[in-house]
Amino acid sequence: MNVILIVIVGAAFVFAGVRQILWIPAEGQVAPMEMLSNAMIDSASGAVDLAIGLVGVMTLFLGVMKVAEAGGMLKILARLIRPLMVRLFPDVPPGHPAMGAMILNLSANALGLGNAATPFGIRAMEELDKLNPQKGVATDSMVLFLAINTSAVTLLPTGVIALRASANSAFPAAILPTTLFATICSTIVAILAAKLYRRWSPAIKTDAEYVQPEIRESVDSETIDDDGSAYPLWVSILALAALAAAAPAAVLFGRALSPWIIPGLVVFFLGFGAVRGVRVYEAMVEGGKEGFQVALRIIPYLVTILAAVAMLRASGAMEAIVSTIGGFTGKIGLPGEALPMALMRPLSGSGAYGIMGAIINDPAIGPDSYTGFLVSTLQGSTETTFYVLAVYFGAVQIKRIRHAMAAALTADLAGVAAAVAACLYVFS
Numbered sequence: 001m002n003v004i005l006i007v008i009v010g011a012a013f014v015f016a017g018v019r020q021i022l023w024i025p026a027e028g029q030v031a032p033m034e035m036l037s038n039a040m041i042d043s044a045s046g047a048v049d050l051a052i053g054l055v056g057v058m059t060l061f062l063g064v065m066k067v068a069e070a071g072g073m074l075k076i077l078a079r080l081i082r083p084l085m086v087r088l089f090p091d092v093p094p095g096h097p098a099m100g101a102m103i104l105n106l107s108a109n110a111l112g113l114g115n116a117a118t119p120f121g122i123r124a125m126e127e128l129d130k131l132n133p134q135k136g137v138a139t140d141s142m143v144l145f146l147a148i149n150t151s152a153v154t155l156l157p158t159g160v161i162a163l164r165a166s167a168n169s170a171f172p173a174a175i176l177p178t179t180l181f182a183t184i185c186s187t188i189v190a191i192l193a194a195k196l197y198r199r200w201s202p203a204i205k206t207d208a209e210y211v212q213p214e215i216r217e218s219v220d221s222e223t224i225d226d227d228g229s230a231y232p233l234w235v236s237i238l239a240l241a242a243l244a245a246a247a248p249a250a251v252l253f254g255r256a257l258s259p260w261i262i263p264g265l266v267v268f269f270l271g272f273g274a275v276r277g278v279r280v281y282e283a284m285v286e287g288g289k290e291g292f293q294v295a296l297r298i299i300p301y302l303v304t305i306l307a308a309v310a311m312l313r314a315s316g317a318m319e320a321i322v323s324t325i326g327g328f329t330g331k332i333g334l335p336g337e338a339l340p341m342a343l344m345r346p347l348s349g350s351g352a353y354g355i356m357g358a359i360i361n362d363p364a365i366g367p368d369s370y371t372g373f374l375v376s377t378l379q380g381s382t383e384t385t386f387y388v389l390a391v392y393f394g395a396v397q398i399k400r401i402r403h404a405m406a407a408a409l410t411a412d413l414a415g416v417a418a419a420v421a422a423c424l425y426v427f428s
Contacts, residue, residue: 005304005308008308008309008311008312009308009311011312011315011317012036012308012311012312012314012315012317013036013311013315015315015316015317015320016032016033016035016036016311016314016315016316017032017033019032019315019316020032020033032315032316035314035315036311036314036315038314039307039310039311039313039314040307040310040311042310043303043306043307043309043310043311044303044306044307046306047299047303047305047306047307048299048303051296051299059288059289060266060288061118061119061120062119062123062287062288063283063284063285063286063287063288064265064266064269064270064284064287065101065104065119065120065123065269065287066283066284066286066287066288067269067270067272067273067278067280067283067284067287068104068269068272068273069097069100069287070273070276070278070283071272071273071275071276071277071278072276073100073269073272080235080236080239083236084236085099085102085103088144088148088191089102089141089144089145091131091139091140091141092128092131092141093131096127096131097127098124098127098128098130098131098141101120101121101123101124101127102120102124102145104120105117105120105121105123105124105149106148106149106152106153108120109149109152109153109154109383110152110153110154117149118391121145121149121388121391121392122391122392122395124145125142125145125392125393125395125396126395126396128141128142128145128396129142129396129398132396135397136397136398136399136400137398137399137400137402138393138398138400138401138402138404140194140198142393142398142404143194143198143401143402143403143404143407144191144194144195144407146388146389146392146393146404146407146408147190147191147193147194147404147407147408147411148187148190148191148194149383149388149392150190150346150382150383150384150385150388150408150411150412151183151186151187151189151190151382151383151408151411151412151414151415152183152187152383153180153183153184153187154179154180154183154380154381157175157176157179157379157380157381160175160179160356160376160379160380161173161175163353163356163357163360163376163379164360164367164372164376167357167360167361167366167367168367169360169367169368169372170368171368172367174368174373174427175373175376175377175380177422177426178373178377178381178419178422178423178426178427179377179380179381179419181418181422182377182378182381182382182415182418182419182422183380183381183415184418185414185415185417185418186381186382186411186412186414186415186418187411188414189410189411189414189415190407190408190410190411190414193406193407193410193411194403194404194407197403197406197407197410198402198403200403201402201403201406270284300394304390305386305387305389305390306387306390309347309386312347318340318343318344321343322336322339322340322343325339326339332420333374333420333421333423333424333428334374334416334420335370335371335374337359337365337371338359338371338374338375338378340355341355341356341359341375341378341379342378342416345378345379345382345383345384345412346382346383346384346385346386346408346409346412347384347385347386352378352379352384353379355375356375356376356378356379359371359372359375360372360375360376370423370427370428373423373426373427374419374420374423374427377419377422377423378415378416378419381415381418381419382412382415382416382419383412385405385408385409385412388408389401389404389405389408
C-alpha cells in the first residue's frame with residue numbers, strides 16, 4: 001500500500017508540475033497546481049462527509065444484523081454454505097461469528113446492495129481480527145475475504161439498473177447476464193490469486209507459531225454454543241442452484257423488484273427475529289451502537305486514499321493514460337470512451353458512477369449502445385477496490401495488507417476482460 005500511494009501521489013505531482021510549467025495564464029482558468037491543491041482539500045473534506053454519511057447506514061444495518069444474529073440466522077446461513085466456506089477459509093472455526101458476517105456480506109453484494117454489504121463486511125473483518133494474533137497484519141482469511149468481496153458474484157446490480165432506467169434505456173436490466181458472467185469470472189480469479197500470491201507474501205510467522213493459548217481459548221468460547229454441524233452437501237448445492245436460478249427472474253423483473261429489496265430485507269430480518277423471540281428494538285439499538293465508532297476509525301484511511309485518487313484525476317494523469325492506451329484497447333473491445341470507466345472503477349465509486357452516467361446520457365452513445373452496455377456491466381461487476389481496502393482494513397487498524405492489493409487488482413482485471421468478452425458476445 002505504501003508503494004501504491006507513493007506512485008499515485010508522485011505521478012499526480014509530476015503531471016501537474018509539467019502542466020504548470022507549460023501553462024499560459026488566461027482569464028477564468030485555474031492553474032494546474034492550484035487545481036491539484038483544491039482537489040486534495042476537497043477530497044479530504046469529502047472523505048469525512050462520506051464517513052459521516054456512513055454512520056446512519058452502518059447503524060441501521062448493524063442493528064438489523066444484530067437481530068438476525070440473536071435469532072440464530074447467522075448459524076443457519078453458516079451451516080447452509082459451510083461445506084464451501086470451510087474449504088475456502090480453513091483458518092476460521094466453522095461456528096465463529098465471522099462465518100455468518102461474511103455470508104451476509106456476500107449475500108448483500110450479490111443483490112447489489114453496496115450500502116448494506118459494507119456494515120456486514122466491517123463486522124466480518126472485526127470478527128476475523130479476533131482470530132488474528134498478529135494485530136496490524138492481514139491474515140490469509142482477511143485477504144481472501146477482501147479479494148472475494150471486491151469481485152463478489154452479482155445477481156442484481158440494482159443501482160446500475162436504476163441509473164440505466166433513468167437514462168431512458170429500453171432494456172435497463174439487459175446487463176444482468178453479462179454482469180453475472182463477469183463477476184463469476186472475477187470471483188474465481190480472486191480466489192485463485194489470493195491463494196497463489198500468499199506464497200510470495202507470507203506472514204511473519206505461521207499460525208501454529210504465533211497463536212497464543214489465550215486466543216485459542218477465546219475462539220473456543222465463541223463457538224461453544226454451535227455444534228459445528230453443516231447441512232448435507234445436497235442441501236447446499238440445491239440452495240446455490242436456487243440462487244443461480246434467480247438470475248433469469250432478475251432479468252425479467254429486475255426493474256420492478258429493485259425498489260423492494262432493501263425494505264424487504266429489513267422487514268424479513270426483523271420478522272425473523274420477532275418469530276424467534278428476539279427483543280427486536282433492544283437488539284437493533286445494541287447492534288447499532290457500533291456504527292459511529294466504526295465511522296470514526298475509517299476516516300484517516302478514507303482521507304488518504306480519496307485524496308490520492310483526486311490528485312491523480314486533477315493532475316491530468318488519468319487523462320494522459322486514457323489517451324495513450326485508448327487506441328489499443330479499442331481494438332480488443334474496450335472503446336476509448338469506456339476506458340476511463342475501467343480505470344476509475346477500482347479507484348472511486350462516485351467517480352465511476354459519474355463517468356457511467358455521463359456516457360449513457362450522451363446522445364451520441366446512449367444506454368443501449370455497445371459502449372453503454374459495457375460501462376454498465378463494468379459498474380455492476382467490479383468493486384471500488386481502494387475504497388474497500390481503506391474501509392475494511394481501516395476498521396481493524398490493518399497496516400500491512402500483504403497480497404490483498406495484488407489479488408484484488410488481478411480480480412478487477414479479470415472482471416474487465418470478462419465484461420468485454422461477454423458484451424462482445426451478447427451486444428456486439
